[in-house]
Amino acid sequence: MAFKYSRNKGYQRLSFLIILVSFNFYGFSQTLQPGFSAREYADALAINFGYYDSLAKAEGRAPAYKWHYRSKVSGLDNRWWMWLSNDAKRGVITIRGTVATTASWLANVYAVMQPAIGSIKITDSTTFNYKLADRQDAAVHTGWLLSLGSMAADIENKIREQYEKGVKEYIITGHSQGAGIAYLLRSYIYYRTQQGELPADIIYKTYCSAAPKPGNLFYAYDYDFINRGGWAFTVVNAADWVPETPLSIQQFNDLNPLNPFVIVKSALQKQRYFIRVYANLVYNKLNKSTQKAAKRYRKYLGKKVGKQVHKKLPQLAGMDIKPSMNYMRAGSPVVLMPDQAYFEKFPNDPAKGVGIWNHHTFEAYYLLLKKDYSLQENKQFLLTE
Secondary structure, rough: OOOOOOOOOHHHHHHHHHHHHHHOOOOOOOOOOOOOOOHHHHHHHHHHHHHOOOOOOOEOOOOOOEOOOOOEOOOOOEEEEEEEOOOOEEEEEEEEOOOHHHHHHHHHOOEEEEEEEEEEEOOOOOEEEEEEEOOOEEEEEHHHHHHHHHHHHHHHHHHHHHOOOOOOOEEEEEEEEHHHHHHHHHHHHHHHHHHOOOOOOOOOOOOOOOOOOOOHHHHHHHHHHOOOOOOOEEEEHHHHHHHHHOOEEEEHOEEEEOOHHHHHHHOOOOOOHHHHHHHHHHHHHHHHHHHHHHHHHHHHHHHHHHHHHHHHOOEEEOOOEEEEHHHHEEEEEEEEEOOHHHHOOOOOOOOOOOHHHHEEEEEEEEOOHHHHHHHOOOOOOOOOO
16 A cells, blocks of 8 residues: 655644554554453454364354464363464463363362462373462362363463564463363463563453353452453353352351451450350351351362362372362453343253253353444354354
């Protein structure tokens, strides 16, 4: 495109703007910006579902990106992909969701918690030293931590490799189980960068799609803090049940130290005898009921599931199961809200469509995204029915 020289400053400014628009049109990407972008999420959603072996297969595509790398299967049948923008300036790291194997489902149901800082031997050749939060009381989902540990070194190597080629911004994403792992990956990358193991001038933005809860309240606090300013989003269909999992049990030992429920015992010592006796009785009943419930969860989702995990990973060692089951959501929430027209297409009926997965599919999320954010249709992006 050529422009004639003009002394008219207004014409020069117009010419310059046309050049900038032309550059952007032909694929020159802009630096990632904070804040939710419906188009960025739509691309991430298509990449999460398209072209790979997930439970729900789709034929959508994100025309702004090209597939670059697919990892080997590792850990509990985990895998990740790297995509690059057409101008090779931006990367997308996507974590595979659940697949139809026992190991993959074990990653989900191994739902006891591990400390957010620690070291786990996954195989004889893989010891995962990790930091996912800057506080000792933070804890995360065990199955997804093991999944991350099997992939982390490979992801780091690819980030360094692409950094040498000029890739300095990434979108991290995943859907369902992939989103649960993506949370932990973002935390891991942040602290590896703080430790000087990854370049400090790389920008990361995270879209966790249909995400389950990744860890306890204190992990969620840390995650939201390190991504403050609009750099990490959790996108949920309000009708989808997956973001409700794992089930949460809040115990008194999950609370901050100055919470009145934590110090109530010492406070009651100052009360009159009968008040103290009655209040202690109520306190003990409330406390013991949540402790018993959490203990049952750890028995079935920890010990029993853990035995099956050890069959898949026989060299696994260094586990440190925490008593907490206080699972919390993390990330800036983006809620996609169903209406009557949505439910006519995706009914609350397990006998129709794909049953309990009706609200968890690409089509459900994409329809609501278009409705709620007035996203214009992209025919290159559409799935085939």
